Amino acid sequence: MNLVDLRSDTITRPTPQMRDAMASAAVGDDVFGDDPTVNELQARAADLLGKEAALFVPSGTMANQVAIRTHTEPGDEIIVESGSHIFLYEGGGFAALSGVSAHCVPGERGVLSAQQVAAAIRPPGGLSHFPNTSLVCLENTANRGGGAVYPQETVAAIAGVARDAGLRLHLDGARVFNASVALGLPVAEVVAPFDSVSFCLSKGLGCPVGSLLVGRRAFVDRAHRFRKMFGGGMRQAGILAAAGLFALDHNIERMAVDHARARRMAEAFDALPGYAVDLGAVQSNMVYVDVAGTGLDGDAFVAALVERGIQAHATGATELRLVFHLDVDEAGVERTLAAFSELAA
Numbered sequence: 157m158n159l160v161d162l163r164s165d166t167i168t169r170p171t172p173q174m175r176d177a178m179a180s181a182a183v184g185d186d187v188f189g190d191d192p193t194v195n196e197l198q199a200r201a202a203d204l205l206g207k208e209a210a211l212f213v214p215s216g217t218m219a220n221q222v223a224i225r226t227h228t229e230p231g232d233e234i235i236v237e238s239g240s241h242i243f244l245y246e247g248g249g250f251a252a253l254s255g256v257s258a259h260c261v262p263g264e265r266g267v268l269s270a271q272q273v274a275a276a277i278r279p280p281g282g283l284s285h286f287p288n289t290s291l292v293c294l295e296n297t298a299n300r301g302g303g304a305v306y307p308q309e310t311v312a313a314i315a316g317v318a319r320d321a322g323l324r325l326h327l328d329g330a331r332v333f334n335a336s337v338a339l340g341l342p343v344a345e346v347v348a349p350f351d352s353v354s355f356c357l358s359k360g361l362g363c364p365v366g367s368l369l370v371g372r373r374a375f376v377d378r379a380h381r382f383r384k385m386f387g388g389g390m391r392q393a394g395i396l397a398a399a400g401l402f403a404l405d406h407n408i409e410r411m412a413v414d415h416a417r418a419r420r421m422a423e424a425f426d427a428l429p430g431y432a433v434d435l436g437a438v439q440s441n442m443v444y445v446d447v448a449g450t451g452l453d454g455d456a457f458v459a460a461l462v463e464r465g466i467q468a469h470a471t472g473a474t475e476l477r478l479v480f481h482l483d484v485d486e487a488g489v490e491r492t493l494a495a496f497s498e499l500a501a
């Protein structure tokens with residue numbers, strides 16, 4: 157039995173059509189700037205996001221870390237949400253690679269307010285005691301926030317606070333196309349307030365590898381140097397970029413299907429005895445569900461799901477995360493619902 161794999165949207169495998177596009181890609185040495193397919197993807201990404209330039213990098217983590225290094229100087233401080241990927245899941249890279257400290261602010265479902273950001277900015281002066289706050293990083297959609305989407309007016313207000321204080325604003329937009337689809341807004345509008353944006357090709361867009369870092373020309377030129385320093389300069393990377401171009405053509409609008417499925421599952425689980433879902437957080441392709449009421453802990457519940465042909469990720473003692481993506485079909489959704497019904501209290 158093929159398992160329905162809901163652990164993450166990173167588990168998608170390239171389709172035969174995507175593989176064809178990769179196999180026939182024109183390539184060159186991208187460290188020399190000679191790869192036509194990488195150049196095309198970078199131009200396309202910049203255009204799509206309404207920014208001047210873009211840089212292809214191997215991972216979302218590298219895109220964020222290169223962005224932080226490019227925007228800051230050692231000794232600076234960055235403002236991040238307490239459950240953000242940059243703070244929790246990038247190996248402390250901001251400290252090791254950029255020499256900056258992080259001011260963590262707990263958001264509401266991973267979403268910060270302008271007031272919180274304003275309060276987290278260190279005052280200037282202070283007899284040189286304080287670190288220099290130089291960058292604010294937001295995450296949209298917010299993974300640990302349940303896939304919650306930033307309201308546009310909140311982003312605009314935070315951008316105003318950052319601008320007034322002379323700070324840069326970076327978006328960890330690993331899933332920014334999910335945010336764009338959920339908001340029903342063009343992605344360029346979603347990211348307009350940001351100085352830089354990272355986004356992943358290897359999540360809901362269905363590519364095997366790759367992320368882009370997007371921003372002003374001067375920012376991307378400087379980021380190019382740090383990409384090389386961090387070991388992210390690739391050679392005939394057009395094979396990977398071709399998958400990205402294919403995904404931008406074919407895999408954005410369909411995310412609405414993943415969102416509808418996540419919503420349907422969340423509501424169904426919440427209506428069953430033994431499960432609790434924060435329905436307000438289910439705004440994109442994820443469902444976090446507490447299974448405490450079934451009498452099983454997270455690991456035991458995951459094992460029981462595997463017996464029923466489903467894979468999910470235990471994210472807490474009794475909490476599971478399910479992520480909907482393009483390798484899940486309707487039969488998989490039905491099987492998931494049947495398994496949860498069977499295991500209900």
Ligand SMILES: Cc1ncc(COP(=O)(O)O)c(C=O)c1O
Nearest residue numbers: 215216217218241295299328330
């Ligand atoms: C919100 C967020 N940012 C960044 C990343 C990093 O992406 P990668 O795994 O490509 O390094 C992830 C990956 O899960 C993520 O969820």
